[in-house]
Amino acid sequence: MWKCPKCGQEFKNTDQDHFCGESPKTIDAYIAEQPESVQPLLNLVRNTLRAALPDAQERISWRMPTYWNKKNIIHFASFKNHIGIYPGAEAMVHFSEKLTEYHTSKGALQLPHSKPLPLELITEIAKWCEETRNHH
Numbered sequence: 001m002w003k004c005p006k007c008g009q010e011f012k013n014t015d016q017d018h019f020c021g022e023s024p025k026t027i028d029a030y031i032a033e034q035p036e037s038v039q040p041l042l043n044l045v046r047n048t049l050r051a052a053l054p055d056a057q058e059r060i061s062w063r064m065p066t067y068w069n070k071k072n073i074i075h076f077a078s079f080k081n082h083i084g085i086y087p088g089a090e091a092m093v094h095f096s097e098k099l100t101e102y103h104t105s106k107g108a109l110q111l112p113h114s115k116p117l118p119l120e121l122i123t124e125i126a127k128w129c130e131e132t133r134n135h136h
Helices: 027-032 039-052 089-094 119-132
Strands: 057-061 064-068 072-078 082-086 109-112
Touching: 027 039, 027 057, 027 064, 039 064, 039 072, 039 082, 039 119, 072 119, 089 119
Parallel strands: none
Antiparallel strands: 057 064, 064 072, 072 082, 082 109
């Protein structure tokens, strides 16, 4: 086990990427804590999700900005070189053919800071997650 020297959290992987400290209480606070260069990208993702999911509530869940309507619909998070979108495993399978140019994992999509954000795709994924209720 590796223990972060800053916050004391323990992880299986050495130098595990994580958020030190107390979880932000709002999405505004979350975005404000991120590097200034990334904040416009995060606001674009936020505004895209707000438009796609007008009935969803914004909240912090799993220390990430989350859109919720009776259950979590979709999350996003900021990392050093990308923005992570977390629609869940079923969405990743459903949209796999549209995600070939991105790094993906079982339930996540990585959008590099160096490429334009696929806002239409984010909208499509978010609406699918809400309609099918296929998220954790």
